[in-house]
Amino acid sequence: MNKRWHILVSGIVQGVFYRATAVEVARSLGLKGWVRNLPDGRVEIVAEGDSDALNQLLAWCRRGPKMARVDEVRVEEVPMTGGLEGFVVRY
Numbered sequence: 001m002n003k004r005w006h007i008l009v010s011g012i013v014q015g016v017f018y019r020a021t022a023v024e025v026a027r028s029l030g031l032k033g034w035v036r037n038l039p040d041g042r043v044e045i046v047a048e049g050d051s052d053a054l055n056q057l058l059a060w061c062r063r064g065p066k067m068a069r070v071d072e073v074r075v076e077e078v079p080m081t082g083g084l085e086g087f088v089v090r091y
Contacts, residue, residue, distance in 0.1 A: 004033075005054050006078045007045040009061055011071035018035040019067040019089050022057075032084035036091065049086050073087050 009018070014037050022035045022045060031049040038044050047057055064070045 002048060002049050002080065003054060004057070004078050004080045006050040006076045007047065007058065007061055008038075008074045009043040009045070009070060009072070010041070010062070010074075011064075012067075012069040013040055013043045014063060016067035017065045018056065019086055023058045023087055023089060024059070026057055026087040029056055031057060031087055034088050034090045036075065038049070038087065046078075046084075047087070 012048055019035045019037065022043070026033060026045075027036075029049065031047045031053050033045065033047040035043060035045045045057075047060070049052060058073065059073060061073050062070055
C-alpha cells in the first residue's frame with residue numbers, strides 16, 4: 001500500500017549534497033516526490049511509495065551524506081494527492 005510522507009531534516013544538511021543524494025536514494029527505491037532547502041536551514045522532503053521504500057529512505061535521512069550532521073528528523077504521514085512524477089529537487 002502506497003503512502004505519502006512529509007519529512008523535515010534539521011542539522012548541517014545544506015551545502016553538503018543532502019538534496020542531490022536524497023534524489024539518488026529515493027529514485028533507487030522507486031519513490032516519487034521532491035526535496036528542497038528551506039530558508040531556516042532545514043531540508044524538506046515529500047516522498048510517496050510503498051512502506052518498505054519509505055522506511056529505507058527515512059533510515060537514510062537519519063544518516064544523510066558523509067558531510068552532513070543530522071540532528072533531527074520529523075516525519076508525518078500526509079494524504080495522498082497524486083500528481084508526483086519521478087523524484088526531483090525543487091528550488
